[in-house]
Amino acid sequence: MNDRRRQGLEKEISRIVGTTLLTEVKNDKIRRLVSIKETTLSKDGKYVDLFFSILDIDENLNKEKLIEDLNKLxxxxRKAIGSELTIRHTPEVRIHIDNTAEYGVKISSILNQISKKDSE
Known part of the structure; x- marks a missing residue:
């Protein structure tokens, strides 16, 4: 599969999964706390890696339970992707959590603490 086709399929799969998250997922916690960040389709089109970002950055949030719930979906x-796309083989879905938003908030809070110490 050429790169241009793969990139187009990645965008379309991302749109499908995002719409499915907002409209069809009944688990309210997942619908409120999770957003699709990136989609990567393998070169042969057999696997699609979905990277989700956690929107609510709480210390008491159980990430393992959230990952388990996403893996159940x-x-x-895959069914939603297969029903919307007209491709020969529907790719197998693999779930990943992207921690860059959480990492960015952590770095920002550290920088704020350092600037407060410098101003004192």
């Missing part, structure tokens, strides 16, 4: 996402 893999088949649901």
């Amino acid at each position: 893999k088949g649901f996402f």
